[in-house]
Structures are given as C-alpha cells and as structure tokens.
Amino acid sequence: MSRRKTERLLGLVVCLLSTRRYLTADQIRRAVPGYPEQDDLFKRMFERDKEDLRELGVPLETGVNHPFDEDPGYRIRRQAYELPELRLEADEAAVLGLAARVWGHAELAGAAAGALLKLRAAGIDSGDERSPAVPHGVEPRLGRPEPAFGPLWQAVRDRRPVTFSYRAAGRSEPQRRELEPWGVVNRHGRWYVAGWDRGRAATRVFRLGRIAGPVRFCGPAGSVSVPEGADVRELVRDWDSSPPPDRTAVLKLRSGKGVGLRRHAVSVQPGAGGWDVVTTRFADPGWFADYTASFGADVVVLDPPDLRDAVIARLKGALA
Amino acid sequence: MSARQLVTSTERLQRLLALVPYVMSRRSVGLAETAAAFGVSERELVDDLNLLWCVELRAPEPYCPIDLSYEGGEIVVSQAESIDRPLRLAVDEASALLVALRMLAEVPGLEDRSALSRLIAKLEAAAGEAASASAQVAVQVDAPAGGAEGLAARIRAALDAGRRIHLRYYVPGRDEATERDVDPMRLLVVEGRTYLEGWCRRAEGVRLFRLDRVLDLAVLDAPASPPPSAEPVDVDQGLFRPSPGDVLVQLELSAEGRWVAEYYPCQEVTELPDGRLRVVLRTPDTGWVRRLALRLGEEGRVVAPASLVAEVRDAAAAALANYVH
Numbered sequence: 001m002s003r004r005k006t007e008r009l010l011g012l013v014v015c016l017l018s019t020r021r022y023l024t025a026d027q028i029r030r031a032v033p034g035y036p037e038q039d040d041l042f043k044r045m046f047e048r049d050k051e052d053l054r055e056l057g058v059p060l061e062t063g064v065n066h067p068f069d070e071d072p073g074y075r076i077r078r079q080a081y082e083l084p085e086l087r088l089e090a091d092e093a094a095v096l097g098l099a100a101r102v103w104g105h106a107e108l109a110g111a112a113a114g115a116l117l118k119l120r121a122a123g124i125d126s127g128d129e130r131s132p133a134v135p136h137g138v139e140p141r142l143g144r145p146e147p148a149f150g151p152l153w154q155a156v157r158d159r160r161p162v163t164f165s166y167r168a169a170g171r172s173e174p175q176r177r178e179l180e181p182w183g184v185v186n187r188h189g190r191w192y193v194a195g196w197d198r199g200r201a202a203t204r205v206f207r208l209g210r211i212a213g214p215v216r217f218c219g220p221a222g223s224v225s226v227p228e229g230a231d232v233r234e235l236v237r238d239w240d241s242s243p244p245p246d247r248t249a250v251l252k253l254r255s256g257k258g259v260g261l262r263r264h265a266v267s268v269q270p271g272a273g274g275w276d277v278v279t280t281r282f283a284d285p286g287w288f289a290d291y292t293a294s295f296g297a298d299v300v301v302l303d304p305p306d307l308r309d310a311v312i313a314r315l316k317g318a319l320a
Numbered sequence: 321m322s323a324r325q326l327v328t329s330t331e332r333l334q335r336l337l338a339l340v341p342y343v344m345s346r347r348s349v350g351l352a353e354t355a356a357a358f359g360v361s362e363r364e365l366v367d368d369l370n371l372l373w374c375v376e377l378r379a380p381e382p383y384c385p386i387d388l389s390y391e392g393g394e395i396v397v398s399q400a401e402s403i404d405r406p407l408r409l410a411v412d413e414a415s416a417l418l419v420a421l422r423m424l425a426e427v428p429g430l431e432d433r434s435a436l437s438r439l440i441a442k443l444e445a446a447a448g449e450a451a452s453a454s455a456q457v458a459v460q461v462d463a464p465a466g467g468a469e470g471l472a473a474r475i476r477a478a479l480d481a482g483r484r485i486h487l488r489y490y491v492p493g494r495d496e497a498t499e500r501d502v503d504p505m506r507l508l509v510v511e512g513r514t515y516l517e518g519w520c521r522r523a524e525g526v527r528l529f530r531l532d533r534v535l536d537l538a539v540l541d542a543p544a545s546p547p548p549s550a551e552p553v554d555v556d557q558g559l560f561r562p563s564p565g566d567v568l569v570q571l572e573l574s575a576e577g578r579w580v581a582e583y584y585p586c587q588e589v590t591e592l593p594d595g596r597l598r599v600v601l602r603t604p605d606t607g608w609v610r611r612l613a614l615r616l617g618e619e620g621r622v623v624a625p626a627s628l629v630a631e632v633r634d635a636a637a638a639a640l641a642n643y644v645h
Contacts, residue, residue, distance in 0.1 A: 096417075096439070117358070141511070143510070315636045
C-alpha cells in the first residue's frame with residue numbers, strides 16, 4: 001500500500017467533485033499534488049488513477065466545456081457519485097446484518113460487507129437484531145465458495161462470453177464449452193450458470209462444481225445480450241427437477257424395515273413370513289433402482305420386471 | 321478480521337471515502353467505536369484521519385478541503401467539501417445485499433416478510449442501475465414438498481415460545497425412524513437445506529435435523545432448556561465436522577459414479593484415468609457407506625477398510641439370494 005498514492009487519489013476525487021466544469025489533465029496536474037513533472041510519466045500515472053477510480057465505482061465523466069476545446073476534460077457529478085438519501089425504519093435496519101451474514105465465507109462476502117459499510121456511512125445503524133422483524137433463531141447461509149463463481153458472476157454482470165472445460169455427468173473426459181452466460185442460480189445449495197451454448201447452438205445449464213480448470217472470458221464486455229423473457233431460475237429448475245412419478249412398483253419389504261421406501265408408499269399390506277407388500281410410485285427407473293438397491297436384503301422387487309432386473313444388476317455390480 | 325491483510329491504495333481510499341460521511345452523519349463519534357466499525361486498529365484510524373486532514377488542492381487557490389479533529393478521542397469533521405456523502409453502491413455490493421435479502425424472504429416459516437420487502441424496495445431504489453445485475457443471480461431455498469413450510473412455522477413458534485419439541489426423525493444411514501425430544505436452538509438454512517438445530521436429549525448433544533427427514537413433529541408443553549454448554553454450530557465452517565473417532569473410507573468411482581464426490585464432503589479426491597476418481601471420506605458410522613456401495617453397483621467400490629469391503633459383499637450376496645428361487 002502506498003500512502004502517497006492514496007493521498008493523490010483522494011485529492012483527485014475531491015478535486016473532480018468540487019468542479020462543475022470539466023478539468024483538463026493539465027489543470028488536474030496543477031491542482032492535485034503528487035503527480036510527476038515529466039509528461040509521459042504523468043500521463044501513465046493519470047491513466048492508471050482513472051482506471052482505479054472507475055474500478056471503485058467512481059463515476060468519472062469525460063467531456064468538453066466548449067465545442068472548440070481540443071483536450072477532453074474530467075469531472076465527477078455529485079449526483080452520480082453520492083448514495084441517494086436512504087431512510088430505514090428500525091425493523092428494516094434490523095434485518096440488514098442478517099442479510100450481510102448470508103454470504104458467510106462465500107464469494108460476495110466482501111461486497112456485502114462493503115455495502116454495509118456504505119450504509120453505515122450514510123448514517124444507518126444496523127438495528128437491533130432482537131427486533132420482531134428479525135426472525136428469531138433463523139440463520140441462513142449460502143454454501144461453500146466455488147472457484148468458478150467469481151469469473152462467472154463477473155461475466156454475467158459485464159455481459160461477456162466465457163469458455164471453460166466441463167465434465168458432464170457420467171462423461172470420462174471434460175469438453176470445452178463456449179457460453180453466453182445469462183445468470184447464475186443457487187439451487188439446493190449448488191451453483192448453476194445458464195445461458196446460450198455457442199457450440200451446441202442451444203440453451204444450456206451447467207453446474208459450477210463440474211467446471212474443470214479456469215473460466216476465461218472470450219469476448220468483450222457488453223457483447224452478450226440476454227433474450228427478453230429468459231428466466232434463469234426456471235431454466236435451472238427445469239434442468240434439475242425430476243418428472244412426476246408415473247410408474248408403479250410393487251415391493252416386498254421386511255416388516256419394520258425400508259422406512260425410506262415406506263415414507264412415500266401408496267399402500268402397505270402386511271404379508272406372510274415377516275414381509276409386507278408395498279406399492280409405491282417412481283419416475284426415473286435408473287434412480288429408483290439405485291435407491292431400492294441401497295436397502296439390500298430388506299427389499300425384493302416384485303414388479304415391474306425392468307426395475308427388478310436393474311436392481312439385480314446393481315447388486316451383482318457391488319458383489320463383483 | 322483474522323489475519324491482517326495487505327490493504328491496497330484503492331481499498332484504503334474506499335475506507336477514507338466512507339469514513340468522512342460516517343462521522344458527519346453522527347456529528348461526533350468515538351475513536352474506538354469508529355475503529356471497530358471499520359475493522360481497523362485505533363492507530364490505523366488516526367493515521368487515516370491525519371491523511372484526510374492533510375489533503376490539499378493547489379489550484380486555482382491552494383486550500384485544504386477537509387477539516388477535522390479527534391481531541392479527547394471524539395472525532396468531529398467540521399468541513400468535508402464534496403465527500404460528505406458515501407459513494408454509491410457498486411454493482412457487486414448492491415447485488416450481494418439484494419440477493420441475500422431475496423433469499424431471506426424465501427426462508428420457510430417466516431410469518432412477517434414486510435420489513436424484508438420494504439428494505440429490498442428501498443435498496444433497489446437507492447442502488448439504481450447497480451441493482452439491475454442482481455436480477456441475474458438467484459438463490460432458491462430448498463422447500464421440500466410435503467409441508468416443510470408448515471414444519472418450519474411450527475419450529476419457529478416453538479423457538480419463540482421457548483418450548484421443547486418431540487421429533488420422529490428418519491435416519492437414512494440406518495434406515496430407522498427415531499423418536500427424540502429436542503430443545504430447539506435455531507432454524508438454519510445452509511447450502512440450500514433447512515435444518516433444526518437443537519439440543520437432542522437422547523444423544524445429549526447439539527444435533528442438526530434436516531427438515532425433509534422429519535416424519536412428524538409435536539411442540540410439547542415442557543420448556544426448552546438446552547444446557548449452557550450447548551454450543552451452536554459455527555455454520556461458516558461448514559456443517560461437516562471431522563471427529564477423531566471417524567473411520568476413513570476409500571472408494572473408487574467410475575465416471576458415472578463421480579457424483580459421490582459432489583454430494584458428500586470428501587477429505588481427498590484423486591483423478592484416475594478414464595474420468596475415474598479415488599475419494600476418501602471420513603465418517604463416524606459406515607452403515608450409510610454400505611448402502612451407498614450397494615446403490616453404486618459397478619459404478620463404485622469400497623477399497624478400504626477391508627472390513628467394510630467384506631460387509632458390502634455380504635450385503636449384496638444376501639440381497640441377491642432373495643431373487644434366487
């Protein structure tokens with residue numbers, strides 16, 4: 001950290017906020033202490049300073065005071081710079097702290113803390129968390145940080161296309177994908193990105209945890225347009241959700257066992273020899289065969305035959 | 321803040337730009353209180369104040385735009401020119417708060433969401449354009465079918481009234497429905513799932529109960545009385561706690577079985593040829609791993625410990641025997 005640089009940047013902000021007229025680079029050099037004498041050194045330093053301020057979100061404007069002016073000037077309009085007047089009721093302020101904690105150690109935790117600090121700077125005190133508006137004993141958190149979140153969020157925010165290597169479920173080799181990202185969604189504690197897959201020329205959803213290696217930008221900011229009416233939440237929900245259970249299975253369950261299978265049973269009939277006959281419904285035969293096999297010798301599939309065969313295949317696989 | 325990190329010039333600038341309005345909006349404020357609010361030491365804060373006080377502009381006329389004092393430990397800013405208001409929220413900042421607030425509004429069992437929705441509206445208005453990107457991030461809180469909302473509301477009521485809860489709770493690892501009395505402590509929403517955290521009187525310890533595994537719940541007349549020693553779980557450290565008594569289980573997964581590494585917290589994950597994986601799990605109870613191995617079939621196998629390898633083989637053989645008639 002360089003104290004001199006901080007001083008110079010602060011001087012620059014104050015200087016540009018205090019002027020209504022655009023100030024040329026030369027005028028700025030004369031007003032703000034800390035810039036070097038040599039022109040080329042000054043130019044480079046001033047360019048970097050402007051970039052730093054823009055990255056902080058300082059709205060630096062470029063323009064001329066007069067149509068005949070040759071050199072562009074700079075200023076910061078107070079109205080664009082300042083956080084607008086914001087008054088919060090006690091119960092509204094009380095939930096702020098809880099909201100800032102949601103990110104925990106996850107990706108936008110720093111940004112949440114920064115926002116809270118600006119609100120405090122606007123005179124808002126995080127209210128009393130014992131307020132009735134704060135749900136007593138409720139503590140929500142987003143999950144663990146995921147390395148792909150940072151670059152993908154930037155890409156979504158800045159509307160930039162990205163490329164990454166992706167290992168689809170069950171595939172042995174990752175494949176390179178090029179995506180115009182529309183949004184990121186956290187569902188059931190996992191992050192997803194949805195958008196236009198350029199290679200497949202189709203809308204696609206990707207799970208961030210299956211991205212192998214770095215996410216790289218492959219186009220300029222602003223070059224992605226999100227189609228009207230695209231709903232990323234819905235895309236992810238459709239991708240992730242299972243179809244309605246439209247098939248029926250008849251199982252023999254050892255009495256008192258197979259609690260997980262009985263939970264969703266349509267009917268349970270006590271049978272002979274310590275076994276019950278349980279009827280239940282399922283959608284995906286692959287998933288349901290896996291689940292049924294996990295109950296081992298406490299369950300026997302009576303019907304349908306494809307489910308019975310699939311369970312036997314799993315068990316043989318586990319035996320081998 | 322744990323380890324002192326290297327602060328860049330721009331990060332410090334950000335702090336300085338917030339510090340002036342922070343003091344001005346409060347007229348005067350103590351050094352200690354301000355240092356705590358900004359997460360810096362009093363020494364650093366004094367250095368910040370000196371830096372602000374030293375700012376000077378040389379043209380057209382030389383002058384010092386900021387005037388302040390911190391005599392007797394009370395900071396007063398008497399003049400701050402144009403930086404008396406905080407900088408607007410950046411896109412990331414606005415998004416971080418708005419996404420979190422919208423997530424809070426989805427948490428099951430909240431009966432009063434009005435403060436939340438008013439706050440969201442005010443922040444959206446204050447953030448202006450910076451708020452628009454937040455629409456591209458969403459967090460959906462898992463609301464498992466079958467009355468999770470009702471369950472959560474009853475747990476919230478028990479929390480508010482300080483009453484004990486009786487649970488019938490499904491333990492999938494042992495395929496058991498268990499009965500237990502729990503003194504509720506908190507309702508947690510972590511990694512998309514809702515949990516009741518409470519003092520389990522049967523286990524005599526703090527336990528987390530997933531709401532989608534609650535078979536039945538009754539709020540009892542008895543008051544909840546978790547012992548003073550009952551420590552809430554530090555959710556920021558993740559929910560999975562290794563303990564010294566854990567067994568280390570090694571599994572080899574085929575490309576089709578890789579989901580195991582996404583679903584369960586693994587201590588070690590090693591890539592093998594053909595998209596296969598070797599993972600090491602720690603667990604206090606291997607019953608669920610046996611079940612996992614049965615469902616994986618040829619998509620994964622237990623490699624160690626040897627006793628568990630044998631257990632899986634026996635369980636598979638016993639299950640297959642059911643089909644030989």
